[in-house]
Amino acid sequence: MKKTILFGRHQKLNAKIVDFAGYMMPISYTSVNEEHMHIRNKVGIFDVSHMGEFEISGTNSFKFLQYLCSNDISKIDVGKAQYNCMTNESGGIIDDLIVYRLDINKYFLVVNAANISKNWKWIKIKNKKFNCSISNLSDHISLLAIQGPDAESLCENFTNEKISLLKNYSFIVGKFAGIENILISKTGYTGSGGYEIYIPNKKTLKIWDTLFSNEKYDLKPIGLAARDTLRIEMGYCLYGNDINEDTSPIEANLKWITKTETNFIGSSNIEKQIDFGVKRELVGFKLIEKSIPRNGYKIYNLEKKIIGNVTSGTFSPMLKIGIGLAYIDTNYPKNQVILIKIRDKFIKAKKVETPFI
Numbered sequence: 001m002k003k004t005i006l007f008g009r010h011q012k013l014n015a016k017i018v019d020f021a022g023y024m025m026p027i028s029y030t031s032v033n034e035e036h037m038h039i040r041n042k043v044g045i046f047d048v049s050h051m052g053e054f055e056i057s058g059t060n061s062f063k064f065l066q067y068l069c070s071n072d073i074s075k076i077d078v079g080k081a082q083y084n085c086m087t088n089e090s091g092g093i094i095d096d097l098i099v100y101r102l103d104i105n106k107y108f109l110v111v112n113a114a115n116i117s118k119n120w121k122w123i124k125i126k127n128k129k130f131n132c133s134i135s136n137l138s139d140h141i142s143l144l145a146i147q148g149p150d151a152e153s154l155c156e157n158f159t160n161e162k163i164s165l166l167k168n169y170s171f172i173v174g175k176f177a178g179i180e181n182i183l184i185s186k187t188g189y190t191g192s193g194g195y196e197i198y199i200p201n202k203k204t205l206k207i208w209d210t211l212f213s214n215e216k217y218d219l220k221p222i223g224l225a226a227r228d229t230l231r232i233e234m235g236y237c238l239y240g241n242d243i244n245e246d247t248s249p250i251e252a253n254l255k256w257i258t259k260t261e262t263n264f265i266g267s268s269n270i271e272k273q274i275d276f277g278v279k280r281e282l283v284g285f286k287l288i289e290k291s292i293p294r295n296g297y298k299i300y301n302l303e304k305k306i307i308g309n310v311t312s313g314t315f316s317p318m319l320k321i322g323i324g325l326a327y328i329d330t331n332y333p334k335n336q337v338i339l340i341k342i343r344d345k346f347i348k349a350k351k352v353e354t355p356f357i
Contacts, residue, residue, distance in 0.1 A: 004049035005142050005204045013221055020224060021113035023050040028223035035226035036317040039192050043148035044222035045211060052116035052138040053198070054123065057106040064130040065107055068123065069099060070249055070267075072259040076101040081169045081187050083257055085249050086119065091266035091273065092245040093252065095119050096237060098187055100171060108183075110143075112239045126265070142204035146211070147194035147222075147230075154217045155195055158210065159184070163195065177210040179203050189227065191234035191355060229314045232323060235284050235354025241295055242282060242311040242325050248273055251327070253282045280308065280327045284354040285338065287322035291347045293340055299326055300339040300346065307332055310340060318357050322347075325354075 002023045015026035038044050065073045070085040078101050086094040095115040100108040111119050120136050127134055146155060152164055161174040163184055171185035176197055183198040199207055212219055237243050237252060249258040250273040260267040293313030301307050313324030339346040
């Protein structure tokens with residue numbers, strides 16, 4: 001298994017370490033609930049250096065990404081970012097990712113850790129007729145996510161850049177903690193605000209230690225378990241749970257990042273789904289009774305016939321109830337109670353809009 005540059009720091013902090021996407025990653029330092037609420041109320045930092053980063057440049061880079069990605073790349077100005085999907089020929093999701101536009105003909109892609117190798121092979125194959133310059137920077141860049149309502153105030157101590165002016169899905173490249181050429185973005189996965197900073201590996205320890213040197217802020221390290229509960233409260237998809245190559249963006253409630261007029265890979269099949277509908281859809285749900293839903297649990301109608309399955313579930317630290325995401329038959333009545341089989345019991349739940357909070 002791989003380790004991030006900060007693995008030693010996590011060990012010193014007595015983090016619980018688990019295998020995550022082939023990396024030895026901190027799942028928690030204290031309790032999931034405590035870390036979750038710290039992000040909602042103060043500021044915490046995630047080591048998400050396991051994520052993958054690709055750079056694509058050249059005169060055909062725009063055309064290549066427009067062909068590769070589901071969203072409209074022409075809408076990304078320099079200094080902006082965009083949430084996206086890469087789809088296969090049938091319209092299934094190879095990965096969800098963020099595309100940054102660094103310059104007129106230069107883009108930066110951030111992909112899921114478990115999909116780095118698969119994505120890289122896909123991009124290399126599809127690049128043959130575009131002949132762009134492509135680089136896999138995943139082993140050379142660390143990524144820290146500084147999240148929570150106090151994140152802006154904390155980070156302003158370490159940069160003279162106007163980070164308070166950054167809007168969602170925008171970024172700036174500047175000096176941070178005394179180090180030049182740091183990409184600072186605002187594309188958070190927690191719903192509590194904050195920034196992501198992309199750092200050359202050799203500078204990561206310095207920035208981590210510098211951030212914790214400011215004792216004015218109650219900065220805490222946060223593990224991936226809380227990152228999961230935070231994103232579920234926001235209704236955000238997780239690749240491998242809620243989306244995969246057998247899932248289309250339309251089924252996954254991601255039509256808003258799916259622009260079939262750009263003729264991306266698989267767009268013709270997705271257009272048929274938009275025109276004729278899909279048999280299942282990703283929805284949010286809340287339990288009516290006390291329990292905790294988990295990935296893989298089956299969902300039933302009132303006649304106890306299977307109508308879907310849970311893809312993500314947790315006990316919400318904010319709402320104090322079980323919540324989750326699930327694929328359910330599209331023709332199931334919106335206001336009808338659903339039943340989730342948890343162990344040997346059928347637990348009542350209802351479909352709700354996301355985000356949950």
